[in-house]
Amino acid sequence: MKKTLLSILACPCCQGQIELKARETTENGEIISGTLQCLNCGAEFPIVEGVPCMLTGEQQIKPSEGFTEQWKYRFSGRFETNSLYGLNPTHRIEDVIAKFADPIQADEWILDAGCGSAEMTFAAAKSYPQAQIVGLELSEAVRLAAKEASSIPNLHFVQGDVTNPPFKQSTFSKVYSMGVLHHTSNTKAAFDAVSALVSEYGNLVIWLYPDPIECPANIPYYGIRDIVFMGMGHKLSPELRLWFVQFYTGIFLPFIIIAQSFGKEFYHFCQQYNFLVFDKQSLSEIYEATAFLDNLTLPEKFNALAFWIFDDVTPEFQFRHKKQEVINWFKANRFEEAHADTIGTYWGKRWH
Numbered sequence: 001m002k003k004t005l006l007s008i009l010a011c012p013c014c015q016g017q018i019e020l021k022a023r024e025t026t027e028n029g030e031i032i033s034g035t036l037q038c039l040n041c042g043a044e045f046p047i048v049e050g051v052p053c054m055l056t057g058e059q060q061i062k063p064s065e066g067f068t069e070q071w072k073y074r075f076s077g078r079f080e081t082n083s084l085y086g087l088n089p090t091h092r093i094e095d096v097i098a099k100f101a102d103p104i105q106a107d108e109w110i111l112d113a114g115c116g117s118a119e120m121t122f123a124a125a126k127s128y129p130q131a132q133i134v135g136l137e138l139s140e141a142v143r144l145a146a147k148e149a150s151s152i153p154n155l156h157f158v159q160g161d162v163t164n165p166p167f168k169q170s171t172f173s174k175v176y177s178m179g180v181l182h183h184t185s186n187t188k189a190a191f192d193a194v195s196a197l198v199s200e201y202g203n204l205v206i207w208l209y210p211d212p213i214e215c216p217a218n219i220p221y222y223g224i225r226d227i228v229f230m231g232m233g234h235k236l237s238p239e240l241r242l243w244f245v246q247f248y249t250g251i252f253l254p255f256i257i258i259a260q261s262f263g264k265e266f267y268h269f270c271q272q273y274n275f276l277v278f279d280k281q282s283l284s285e286i287y288e289a290t291a292f293l294d295n296l297t298l299p300e301k302f303n304a305l306a307f308w309i310f311d312d313v314t315p316e317f318q319f320r321h322k323k324q325e326v327i328n329w330f331k332a333n334r335f336e337e338a339h340a341d342t343i344g345t346y347w348g349k350r351w352h
Helices: 003-007 057-061 068-075 089-099 119-127 142-146 187-195 216-228 238-273 280-295 298-313 323-332
Strands: 018-020 025-027 030-038 044-048 109-113 132-137 155-159 172-178 198-207 335-340 345-350
Touching: 003 018, 003 155, 068 142, 068 238, 068 298, 089 119, 089 172, 089 198, 109 119, 119 132, 119 155, 132 142, 142 155, 172 187, 187 198, 187 323, 216 298, 238 298, 323 335, 323 345
Parallel strands: 109 132, 109 172, 132 155, 172 198
Antiparallel strands: 018 030, 025 030, 030 044, 198 345, 335 345
16 A cells, blocks of 8 residues: 555545554555554554455455455456456556546546456556556455555555445546446445545546346346346355356357357448448447457457356346436436446546
């Protein structure tokens, strides 16, 4: 943990100011262990392996498993290793940054809310060294990611809950949260909590699972969770869940490859002959969302799809939202410019 992080931390219990207690140990300028304390309510938060654990008392006693095992499997090489959901993390963060209405400025704070295995967080810090990049993650896997952060001066990690984030409000000029908020018990409440961190004239980008009626391409993916695993995947032990996911992926991978190939030809046919089943923008976005398979070898396709499916069935909650519903959330939180595509990405700028 870098001491500069103290300037933006706040108590998740009462939003009080956080102070570093004296008994810390440091290594190469990084705080490796110690205790943070709220000056208002007195709550204490440990620094573990260089990461401040800003969870409430109950969460610290009984932490949520969530995606912890998924990220640990990934770090150990049991899923895809050179890509993230089949895509290059640097390309993914470039797509996110492109949605921000304003260019990244020197010394501004940017938050990755729910950073997971943090490849995008690292890519952002390396691509934009003039800004301070913070990765917030609930699972203990954030400590594995943080081991490599000490050599990057503008990169910070915090263990915390997106529904009760441990930061001062209006701290970040730019916030992104990709595929996280819909896994909380209340997506709207999580959205409100994250959007409160965005400063005036700041930018917010999120990705949520779209409603299946508005994005029919997701129906087979939802069906794996809802029908094959009956929405109970999170109750399986991680190893048993992994076995089922790999078995399922092995059986259906040939059908997925054939369907993706057919879809690609259908897309080109529609483009060439102006034959429209969906509107052009929707068809183009669906094609782009699956085009990553073209650039992967067969083993890479297997590992990427297994990772996708494990991600699909692991969380207890998985909500899907209509476009207008989420746009209304942006407007209610003073984002007067709000935009959306057809595959679940939303972005906006707060004007006051």
